[in-house]
Amino acid sequence: MLDRPAAAKPARLATKQMFSMFVTPMFTGMLPDIGLCDRIETKLREIQKSGRGSPSPGGMILAYMTPDDLQTLLEMKELVDVVMAEAASILDVYAVHRDSHYVSNMWANIANPNRRHNFHIHPNCLLSGLVYIKVPKNCGATIFASPRLHAKNLEPDYYKMNEFNADIFSLPPEKGRMLIWPSDLPTARLNVR
Numbered sequence: 001m002l003d004r005p006a007a008a009k010p011a012r013l014a015t016k017q018m019f020s021m022f023v024t025p026m027f028t029g030m031l032p033d034i035g036l037c038d039r040i041e042t043k044l045r046e047i048q049k050s051g052r053g054s055p056s057p058g059g060m061i062l063a064y065m066t067p068d069d070l071q072t073l074l075e076m077k078e079l080v081d082v083v084m085a086e087a088a089s090i091l092d093v094y095a096v097h098r099d100s101h102y103v104s105n106m107w108a109n110i111a112n113p114n115r116r117h118n119f120h121i122h123p124n125c126l127l128s129g130l131v132y133i134k135v136p137k138n139c140g141a142t143i144f145a146s147p148r149l150h151a152k153n154l155e156p157d158y159y160k161m162n163e164f165n166a167d168i169f170s171l172p173p174e175k176g177r178m179l180i181w182p183s184d185l186p187t188a189r190l191n192v193r
């Protein structure tokens with residue numbers, strides 16, 4: 001019987017490393033006082049009844065959109081304070097050199113059932129955010145798309161999804177949950193009620 005040499009192991013790299021390049025963060029957490037959502041909703045309904053704001057276009061099923069300067073209202077100060085503090089932490093993550101920062105626009109959408117909002121970005125901003133004020137049963141989620149989504153020209157079948165192959169990110173809507181993301185990240189709302 002001839003001795004056969006053991007099958008050679010394929011050569012592997014030494015001192016291997018993997019870098020995550022061009023990370024896209026999503027910051028999220030719950031408002032410290034969920035009751036703030038109810039107080040804000042009361043104010044938003046009041047604004048809606050007053051006739052200010054407009055139907056939010058972009059689809060067959062409209063939504064109501066408040067004026068986009070809610071950050072100036074006294075009733076929003078509690079929320080704005082949270083936003084400003086969290087934004088400061090995030091700008092530190094990005095190591096942004098700055099003297100100060102501010103909320104450029106803040107508005108609310110009250111969506112009708114089955115209202116959808118197409119993918120869009122928020123130009124001229126560094127950070128965008130949302131907070132769920134009211135979450136009806138079967139409320140649709142906010143969806144975030146990878147910037148590389150439309151640059152791909154091959155899409156294999158995956159046997160499981162993970163952070164390396166997924167091009168869509170979403171969290172279940174939850175009353176009082178705030179999300180903050182880089183403003184150039186494409187965002188859409190899918191409302192199913």
Ligand SMILES: [Fe+2]
Binds near residue numbers: 120121122187
């Ligand atoms: Fe938006």
